[in-house]
Amino acid sequence: xxxxxxRSILSGAAAAALxxxxxxxxxxxxxxxxxxxxxxxxRYKLGTNEITVIHDGARTFPMPDIFVKNVSKDEALAAAxxxxxxxGMVTVPxxxxxxNTGSKLVLIDSGYGPNVSPTVGLLPFNMAAAGIDPKxxxxxxxxxxxxxxxxxxxxxxxxxxxxxxxxQVPALDWAFWADEGNMSRAQxxxxxxxxxxxxxxxxxxxxxxxxxxGQEVAPGVTALDTRGHTPGHTSFAVASGSxxxxxxxxxxxxxxxxxxHPDWQVMFDIDPQQAAxxxxxxxxMAAAEKATIIGFHFPFPSIxxxxxxxxxxxxxxVAWNGTL
Amino acid sequence: xxxxxxRSILSGAAAAALxxxxxxxxxxxxxxxxxxxxxxxxRYKLGTNEITVIHDGARTFPMPDIFVKNVSKDEALAAAxxxxxxxGMVTVPxxxxxxNTGSKLVLIDSGYGPNVSPTVGLLPFNMAAAGIDPKxxxxxxxxxxxxxxxxxxxxxxxxxxxxxxxxQVPALDWAFWADEGNMSRAQxxxxxxxxxxxxxxxxxxxxxxxxxxGQEVAPGVTALDTRGHTPGHTSFAVASGSxxxxxxxxxxxxxxxxxxHPDWQVMFDIDPQQAAxxxxxxxxMAAAEKATIIGFHFPFPSIxxxxxxxxxxxxxxVAWNGTL
Numbered sequence: 001x002x003x004x005x006x007r008s009i010l011s012g013a014a015a016a017a018l019x020x021x022x023x024x025x026x027x028x029x030x031x032x033x034x035x036x037x038x039x040x041x042x043r044y045k046l047g048t049n050e051i052t053v054i055h056d057g058a059r060t061f062p063m064p065d066i067f068v069k070n071v072s073k074d075e076a077l078a079a080a081x082x083x084x085x086x087x088g089m090v091t092v093p094x095x096x097x098x099x100n101t102g103s104k105l106v107l108i109d110s111g112y113g114p115n116v117s118p119t120v121g122l123l124p125f126n127m128a129a130a131g132i133d134p135k136x137x138x139x140x141x142x143x144x145x146x147x148x149x150x151x152x153x154x155x156x157x158x159x160x161x162x163x164x165x166x167x168q169v170p171a172l173d174w175a176f177w178a179d180e181g182n183m184s185r186a187q188x189x190x191x192x193x194x195x196x197x198x199x200x201x202x203x204x205x206x207x208x209x210x211x212x213x214g215q216e217v218a219p220g221v222t223a224l225d226t227r228g229h230t231p232g233h234t235s236f237a238v239a240s241g242s243x244x245x246x247x248x249x250x251x252x253x254x255x256x257x258x259x260x261h262p263d264w265q266v267m268f269d270i271d272p273q274q275a276a277x278x279x280x281x282x283x284x285m286a287a288a289e290k291a292t293i294i295g296f297h298f299p300f301p302s303i304x305x306x307x308x309x310x311x312x313x314x315x316x317x318v319a320w321n322g323t324l
Numbered sequence: 325x326x327x328x329x330x331r332s333i334l335s336g337a338a339a340a341a342l343x344x345x346x347x348x349x350x351x352x353x354x355x356x357x358x359x360x361x362x363x364x365x366x367r368y369k370l371g372t373n374e375i376t377v378i379h380d381g382a383r384t385f386p387m388p389d390i391f392v393k394n395v396s397k398d399e400a401l402a403a404a405x406x407x408x409x410x411x412g413m414v415t416v417p418x419x420x421x422x423x424n425t426g427s428k429l430v431l432i433d434s435g436y437g438p439n440v441s442p443t444v445g446l447l448p449f450n451m452a453a454a455g456i457d458p459k460x461x462x463x464x465x466x467x468x469x470x471x472x473x474x475x476x477x478x479x480x481x482x483x484x485x486x487x488x489x490x491x492q493v494p495a496l497d498w499a500f501w502a503d504e505g506n507m508s509r510a511q512x513x514x515x516x517x518x519x520x521x522x523x524x525x526x527x528x529x530x531x532x533x534x535x536x537x538g539q540e541v542a543p544g545v546t547a548l549d550t551r552g553h554t555p556g557h558t559s560f561a562v563a564s565g566s567x568x569x570x571x572x573x574x575x576x577x578x579x580x581x582x583x584x585h586p587d588w589q590v591m592f593d594i595d596p597q598q599a600a601x602x603x604x605x606x607x608x609m610a611a612a613e614k615a616t617i618i619g620f621h622f623p624f625p626s627i628x629x630x631x632x633x634x635x636x637x638x639x640x641x642v643a644w645n646g647t648l
Binding site for chain 2: 030031033034035036037038039040041042043050052055056057058083084091093100102103104105118119122126129130131132133136290299300301305316317318319320321322323324
């Protein structure tokens with residue numbers, strides 16, 4: 001204030017006119033940082049359906065040596081770094097989808113659930129922000145039975161996170177993960193995934209509904225054969241009137257690596273050759289149709305178009321629409 | 325229910341095991357559509373600063389014949405359509421930014437304000453959702469004096485939307501828009517823009533603060549010369565510790581057209597040759613530095629990196645971070 005007074009005295013009205021208006025208003029408290037991210041959901045209308053992508057969070061971790069099985073770690077890291085991921089790290093986001101068909105409220109995949117890390121398991125928080133009551137979910141459809149897709153069906157106390165919902169699982173994935181021989185041969189993270197399967201499903205194993213490819217698993221929602229990532233890995237076509245969206249699930253993991261390089265094999269692909277064949281088939285079709293695609297591991301809001309780029313592909317995210 | 329009963333009777337337990345669990349729970353009300361988009365703001369930390377991009381909305385309109393002054397309308401429309409804009413249309417989003425420097429709460433540009441269309445003027449709503457009180461804004465810095473940047477400083481009743489804020493305007497833009505000779509020669513939309521300038525600013529014309537390029541307009545916020553779009557068009561470098569972000573304002577309009585084709589001249593560029601020269605200079609520097617850029621007309625959340633692509637550029641949006 002000394003400087004202000006001194007300049008005002010020295011230069012009079014001319015200096016005063018240049019002074020910030022705020023300098024003449026009473027001092028007030030500085031606004032504290034808000035400290036919270038926006039609720040991370042995104043909604044759009046598909047015909048008469050209301051689709052809401054609900055962000056479960058993301059994990060950033062040191063890239064495992066075999067994250068991409070068939071290229072060098074240096075090459076994989078270079079791709080991550082060229083996508084502005086932190087040096088040496090890889091970031092993977094997780095995005096379940098809710099579909100209100102008008103007659104059923106359907107959740108596709110459930111995220112990581114509680115107690116994994118502070119940056120994931122955000123589904124309940126973001127679902128509440130989206131105005132969706134977990135008790136109103138009629139059907140939970142799981143695309144495949146990996147932890148990041150299934151763990152969220154249980155709350156922290158082990159109870160059902162969606163207590164009124166039918167739980168639908170792909171019959172072929174169920175057969176794979178429930179097989180004792182497969183489990184006995186599993187090593188490393190796969191052994192953990194089998195144990196996790198039993199932890200999540202044993203208490204409700206007689207209550208799940210097993211679905212097949214080609215089946216309409218909810219009104220207007222058809223299960224599509226996209227095997228490879230897992231034996232029963234499923235994508236979904238959601239149709240309403242003349243509108244359609246493809247929920248690809250894990251046809252690719254993160255697009256920055258695996259859409260740009262569709263023949264790269266992410267460590268989680270159980271049948272990597274089949275997974276790569278599925279990727280080409282799925283995206284060649286989607287690109288030709290200019291289909292809208294929701295990807296579980298696409299950056300939130302995880303909706304876009306996939307275009308051919310030589311033998312590779314690229315994701316064109318949709319432009320955010322601030323109104324419905 | 326008839327089918328259920330009949331199959332249960334015919335096939336007994338085996339069929340029952342395949343029945344959806346939900347079929348056995350009491351019928352309940354279908355959840356109505358939520359009907360509301362997510363609040364559209366996005367927050368990130370820059371050193372000790374908290375930066376919040378606040379979406380003011382977007383407009384989709386039939387592409388004007390001269391939207392791009394120096395290429396055919398067909399060529400411009402093809403670029404819009406290849407970015408999945410509706411046929412014949414162009415979509416332009418608007419994204420002001422709030423910076424909490426710890427000592428000042430600063431708004432850069434103010435959006436369209438009320439009464440333009442239902443899809444813009446969302447700033448007050450999204451600012452409230454972001455937990456930011458307009459009465460706590462200390463400084464509003466305007467990058468240039470086009471309607472989509474300035475109109476939001478007035479509420480629907482004409483009062484100050486940010487009643488405690490100092491309003492900072494670029495001195496060179498002020499001189500241009502306040503010049504009676506310039507106004508008398510203006511035609512078409514430019515004549516409207518001059519009238520709009522007077523509508524917005526005449527009641528407070530003695531109270532605005534005029535800033536110059538190179539000046540620190542708020543703590544850690546430096547005004548950068550990016551002339552061309554308007555005579556005083558300004559971008560901002562925001563620095564905190566070793567972190568920096570560039571708020572480019574309108575160095576380009578929508579990236580789908582003008583970053584991909586930096587020599588295309590959007591109809592709003594007052595000095596198109598200078599604007600194109602500024603674009604190349606600004607993005608060549610930003611690409612070399614791998615600078616993070618916030619673009620007023622980039623798709624929300626409007627933060628990304630700009631990369632060189634031959635003589636053109638492309639935007640790589642940042643991945644959404646669901647936690648702070």
